[in-house]
Amino acid sequence: MDEMSTTDLSSCCQACGACCGYSANWPRFSIESDEELALIPEKLVNDRQSGMRCEGDRCAALQGEIGKTTACGIYQARPEVCRTCMPGDAECAMARRKFGLPAIVVA
Template identity: 75%
Template sequence: MSNQTDAGPCQSCGACCAYSSNWPRFTIEEDEALDLIPSALVNERLSGMRCEGDRCCALDGEIARAVACRIYAIRPEVCRTCMPGDAECAMARRKFGLPVLT
């Protein structure tokens, strides 16, 4: 696994994208922004991202090794606000037995 202090700790983690099927929800997005997300990646209730179990379907790769978001440029606000080392990041990393970022 890469050094967690490098410029891209998220690309070697992905825990926040696989923490809970309720997490990748839509909140303050404008309709125009939501329309950019491929419909195959939106859940049946149109309330958030489609998940397989707790994992967002837009996440490619292996948790704690190498991951990427297929819709990174147009990802929902909840994804944009989760920052490396914040409370949400720490909670997600703990679920996967990963050390909390400092």
């Protein structure tokens, strides 16, 4: 039995964070309402007001070390694009490859 099949997939993100460091274009705003966007601290919004501020490719809200232990500093208010990336999906696999992390196999 493979290791990921016995792991709670919801905990995978807290041991990864690759999607949050994949690209400065990734943590963008799309369908969020003005009320939802108002919950995101201004210091974490990029200058164009189109997404999250990034340091290089890494989202400024990401805490911790990619591939070890991570957390989102605004998890409850995170953008929709962040909510839709799921452990083991195509976006997850692409981000994990960038950091040399093995793909998550969802059984």
